[in-house]
Amino acid sequence: MTPESDDSLVRKSVNGDLVAFKLLVDRHEGKVAGVVKSMLGAAEEATDVGQEVFIRFFESLKKFRGESSVSTYLIRIAINLSLNEIKKRKKRFTFFAIEEEGIHVPSQEEKKDLKEMLEYEFNRLDPDFKVVATLRLIEGYSTEETAELLQIPLGTVLSRLSRAQLKLRIGIEKHLKP
Amino acid sequence: MTTEENYNNRIQEILSEGKGQTFGPFFAERVIYHIRVMQDQVEYQLFSFFKKYQLAAIGVVVALLVTNIILSETWSVSSILGLEKNLATDTVTDILQIDLYQDLIK
Incomplete structure (x- = not known):
């Protein structure tokens, strides 16, 4: 049996069918989780933002005209809410002057792990670079798709990506120095 | 493949x-x-909104009915509900029906 299309599930959800909406959530959770967790880390807030993404989508179902795919629409909401959360974090941590931007600073032991180091450097990226790196490097979207999702020119995607990669490289090299 | 590309990959x-x-x-x-x-x-808020104002709304309806009863000359359901036909004659039409020229001849 072929799975029901997103469009059909959206139509049912608009009429208040929560079973259909649950199928949509199950289907797109992975993509949304990938973006949100890459942007915010695996903190509890990421799950809250994930829930908010789907709740916002449910609330805007009537306005959804299907001009873009459900997954594109959800990723856009996920990016916007993640960027808002990063802004909130910045305000919160500037006010309390706790750890740098609320990012977990790895100990010397932890720094030995390349993945830990990379995650640390990734979390320190400017949000505009981070979102491009998330979509291109982690989620595997093409440059064109990334540009469409973020509604920015192709050239901007490319320049932000190369700057993000450069920053990551410099950051890792800094850690690897004895 | 350059070192930079390797690094990026x-x-x-x-x-x-x-x-x-x-x-x-x-x-x-x-x-x-x-x-x-x-x-x-949302449902609860809608329900409580109507619950809050339902007494005031009933009061307004009763007041309007009472006013209608007091002001109406006849006692019927339609007059109480303000649905009775207009019994007053049209004054302008009455005036126009008087033939002034004929009155002068007399």
Whole structure:
């Protein structure tokens, strides 16, 4: 049996069918989780933002005209809410002057792990670079798709990506120095 | 492939190791639960809004009915509800029906 299309599930959800909406959530959770967790880390807030993404989508179902795919629409909401959360974090941590931007600073032991180091450097990226790196490097979207999702020119995607990669490289090299 | 490309590919490999993540078990159920709670809240707010103003609304209706009863000359359901036909004659039409020229001849 072929799975029901997103469009059909959206139509049912608009009429208040929560079973259909649950199928949509199950289907797109992975993509949304990938973006949100890459942007915010695996903190509890990421799950809250994930829930908010789907709740916002449910609330805007009537306005959804299907001009873009459900997954594109959800990723856009996920990016916007993640960027808002990063802004909130910045305000919160500037006010309390706790750890740098609320990012977990790895100990010397932890720094030995390349993945830990990379995650640390990734979390320190400017949000505009981070979102491009998330979509291109982690989620595997093409440059064109990334540009469409973020509604920015192709050239901007490319320049932000190369700057993000450069920053990551410099950051890792800094850690690897004895 | 240049060293830089190698470096970038390795970074991409490591970063994408975490791909295919989820928000944990029963995520969809939690989302649906939140939506249900939200819907219930909206219904409750609508209900409490009407409950709050229903007494005032009934008061206004009764006052209008009483006013109609007091002001109406006849006692019928239609007059009480303000549906009776207009019994007053049209003064302008009455005046125009008088033939002034004929009165002068007399």
